[in-house]
Amino acid sequence: MTDHTLIESKTLDYYEELPDNKERIFNLLQSYSKIPVDKIEDHLRDIRDRAWKVFPYGCIGRWLFLDCVITSSPEYPRILKRLEAGEVLLDAGCAFGYVLRQLAADGSPASNLIGTDLQQGFIDLGYELFKDRDSFSARFIAGDLLKPEDPNLDSIDGKVDIIHAAALFHLFDWDDQVTLGSRLVKFFKPDANAMLVGRQVGTLYPTKRGTQKDQDISGWYRHNLETWQQLWDEIGDKTGTQWRVRGTLQEMQSRTTGNDLGRASLNFVIAKV
Numbered sequence: 001m002t003d004h005t006l007i008e009s010k011t012l013d014y015y016e017e018l019p020d021n022k023e024r025i026f027n028l029l030q031s032y033s034k035i036p037v038d039k040i041e042d043h044l045r046d047i048r049d050r051a052w053k054v055f056p057y058g059c060i061g062r063w064l065f066l067d068c069v070i071t072s073s074p075e076y077p078r079i080l081k082r083l084e085a086g087e088v089l090l091d092a093g094c095a096f097g098y099v100l101r102q103l104a105a106d107g108s109p110a111s112n113l114i115g116t117d118l119q120q121g122f123i124d125l126g127y128e129l130f131k132d133r134d135s136f137s138a139r140f141i142a143g144d145l146l147k148p149e150d151p152n153l154d155s156i157d158g159k160v161d162i163i164h165a166a167a168l169f170h171l172f173d174w175d176d177q178v179t180l181g182s183r184l185v186k187f188f189k190p191d192a193n194a195m196l197v198g199r200q201v202g203t204l205y206p207t208k209r210g211t212q213k214d215q216d217i218s219g220w221y222r223h224n225l226e227t228w229q230q231l232w233d234e235i236g237d238k239t240g241t242q243w244r245v246r247g248t249l250q251e252m253q254s255r256t257t258g259n260d261l262g263r264a265s266l267n268f269v270i271a272k273v
């Protein structure tokens with residue numbers, strides 16, 4: 001049934017049609033969640049609309065939460081091996097925890113997987129999306145990654161080897177990104193072969209440092225590979241660590257880019273030096 005409040009709240013960020021690249025999520029929902037294929041589209045629409053009411057992120061309205069980009073990272077096979085060998089992965093800003101279910105379906109022990117998100121509502125919807133509340137043993141923690149003093153997150157300090165962060169850093173300005181990165185660094189085991197992998201919206205034309213609030217259309221700071229390394233240098237200085245950024249930056253076009261010149265997809269792997 002149509003929810004008129006929802007329809008009225010729709011913006012350019014709310015796409016009616018499911019994306020073309022839905023094969024992976026359909027496979028997972030069939031094989032892992034045992035949802036009949038003819039029920040999957042309605043199920044996805046129902047969860048998406050309820051999530052939109054929790055918070056209307058573009059990644060929800062535009063179905064980007066169905067992208068599981070980590071699986072196409074050159075690091076993915078190595079990540080799976082490391083998790084199978086007992087290492088621990090944290091998905092920071094995990095929303096529904098799709099990445100964690102995909103990792104589990106691909107062989108990672110669920111007990112080595114952790115998700116954290118500001119919104120408990122998204123974590124709960126993840127259990128509904130994947131129909132695994134009673135069977136998925138990964139740990140989920142609701143908490144605020146921008147509040148270093150948030151006690152919910154302390155329990156995983158020093159316990160993590162790999163962090164996945166997708167569509168997270170780009171939500172914030174430079175200073176908040178430094179706070180976020182510094183918080184993530186605390187999650188790593190002191191002797192970890194620490195690695196951060198993910199993706200976000202980037203740009204071919206980053207704004208001059210310090211002026212982003214005036215210049216960037218959203219108030220978010222978007223990076224190219226150079227400014228992304230500079231940010232991680234600053235996080236390193238703050239945390240007494242050193243990081244090397246690698247990645248790709250690919251210009252993208254979408255219905256919402258409009259005159260958002262230089263908008264690009266930034267995929268990255270960051271390693272502790």
Ligand SMILES: C[S@@+](CC[C@H](N)C(=O)[O-])C[C@H]1O[C@@H](n2cnc3c(N)ncnc32)[C@H](O)[C@@H]1O
Nearest residue numbers: 057059065093095117118119144145146166167
């Ligand atoms: C754009 S969504 C991306 C979700 C998911 N990683 C993906 O790629 O589909 C950003 C996520 O970050 C979470 N988030 C935003 N601010 C946060 C914060 N301060 N602490 C923890 N999570 C936060 C949001 O609740 C949301 O689930």
